Amino acid sequence: MKILAIYNLKGGVGKTAAAVNLAYLASLAGQRTLLWDLDPQGAASWYLQTGNAGDTPDKSLWKNGSDVAGLIQSTAYDKLQLLPSDLHSRHLDVWLRKEDGHEVLREKLKPVATQFDLVVLDCPPSLSHLADSVFTAADLVLVPTVPTHLSLRALKSLIDYLKEQGYTRSLLKPFYSMADRRRLLHRMLIEQPPKMMKDICATVIPYSSAVERMGEHRAPLETYEAYSYAAEAYRELWKEVNAVLKRR
Ligand SMILES: Nc1ncnc2c1ncn2[C@@H]1O[C@H](COP(=O)(O)OP(=O)(O)OP(=O)(O)O)[C@@H](O)[C@H]1O
Numbered sequence: 457m458k459i460l461a462i463y464n465l466k467g468g469v470g471k472t473a474a475a476v477n478l479a480y481l482a483s484l485a486g487q488r489t490l491l492w493d494l495d496p497q498g499a500a501s502w503y504l505q506t507g508n509a510g511d512t513p514d515k516s517l518w519k520n521g522s523d524v525a526g527l528i529q530s531t532a533y534d535k536l537q538l539l540p541s542d543l544h545s546r547h548l549d550v551w552l553r554k555e556d557g558h559e560v561l562r563e564k565l566k567p568v569a570t571q572f573d574l575v576v577l578d579c580p581p582s583l584s585h586l587a588d589s590v591f592t593a594a595d596l597v598l599v600p601t602v603p604t605h606l607s608l609r610a611l612k613s614l615i616d617y618l619k620e621q622g623y624t625r626s627l628l629k630p631f632y633s634m635a636d637r638r639r640l641l642h643r644m645l646i647e648q649p650p651k652m653m654k655d656i657c658a659t660v661i662p663y664s665s666a667v668e669r670m671g672e673h674r675a676p677l678e679t680y681e682a683y684s685y686a687a688e689a690y691r692e693l694w695k696e697v698n699a700v701l702k703r704r
């Protein structure tokens with residue numbers, strides 16, 4: 457079982473869009489996939505849940521110590537399952553500090569490790585104790601990065617933090633997200649990424665209204681606009697990411 461985290465300390469950069477689309481594409485490729493929504497905002501859960509399943513679960517992985525297996529839900533898609541967001545997870549940082557366990561995510565997943573080929577973590581936008589658990593658990597941390605100076609600054613802070621904490625740099629892999637090639641700055645940064653992004657994914661996810669419509673369809677992009685540029689870009693990104701995961 458491989459663990460792929462989609463993380464950025466910046467908000468609104470396309471983490472959830474990437475998590476849902478990549479998880480779906482992995483399942484389409486035959487991988488038994490679990491999307492774990494770690495964000496109390498619950499956006500990934502909302503995209504994938506149908507009917508009444510969107511109700512907040514009474515049981516909490518964190519507060520009541522419920523086990524993962526009992527909280528996993530099926531989705532409309534064959535090999536894709538969901539561990540929905542848990543409102544109690546807004547207190548997660550307090551809990552994690554108390555337990556002081558960076559291994560906690562991997563530990564929680566142990567009982568279902570043989571049931572899945574891939575776990576995708578949709579992370580909330582913060583650099584916190586949860587983030588450390590994510591970095592400890594993940595085989596690869598994908599960082600959606602909008603081609604702007606502020607986003608690059610956030611990426612630099614993240615790279616510095618990882619170095620400071622002794623994680624390997626290769627744990628992180630940025631990709632350009634919400635890129636608008638009509639903008640000079642975006643074009644410049646895409647054509648000549650700064651040195652710290654030397655291992656950036658070749659695929660660029662474009663800014664696209666097709667992605668925004670995920671909220672209308674409450675579904676992965678591939679299911680309703682597979683012919684769009686953005687859908688093609690996610691397919692390419694999935695190929696790249698899968699190749700890296702296979703080597704880990
Ligand atoms: N490639 C894209 N093109 C256009 N809009 C996008 C794209 N990716 C995401 N969006 C839109 O931008 C908004 C934020 O996207 P998303 O929720 O994926 O970001 P996020 O990083 O997960 O945000 P948060 O930090 O709040 O969790 C959403 O309205 C989404 O529909």
Ligand SMILES: [Mg+2]
Nearest residue numbers: 471472495499
């Ligand atoms: Mg999100």
